[in-house]
Amino acid sequence: MTQAQGKPPLFDLCGGHPALDFVNSLDERFTEDGPVERLADYGDLLRFAQQSRLLDVREARRLAGSVPRQAAARALRSARQLREALASVLYSAVDGRPPADGD
Structure with a gap:
């Protein structure tokens, strides 16, 4: 699910805020078909951060070239966990209920 260079952006940044786009x-x-994971690998996470203007090109390249493979996998796992916690809090607010314990 990664994006090759020269192709259109992978992320549709329509949420109006990076946190909402991150949830998306x-x-x-x-x-019915189930979710589609747009953060398939660490490179996707860096592309999201760059496209969202959270990282500039130089920072993204530095991280892509310097982070060991295991650390990149941990960062991706942590980012996905953060995304799901944020989604839970946001969906709770939309539904008018308090977030679940641990969110």
Whole structure:
């Protein structure tokens, strides 16, 4: 699910805020076919951060070239966990209920 260079952007940044766009990186969350993971690897996480203007090109390249493989996998796992905690809090607010314990 990664994006090759020269192709259109992988992320549809339509949420109006990077946090909302980050939640939307698990696309089609509520469809019958199930969700589509847009953060398939560490490179996707860096592309999201760069496209969202959270990292500039130089920072993204530095991280892509300097982070060991295991650390990149941990960062991706942590980012996905953060995304799901944020999604839970946001969906709770939309539903008018308090977030679940641990969110």
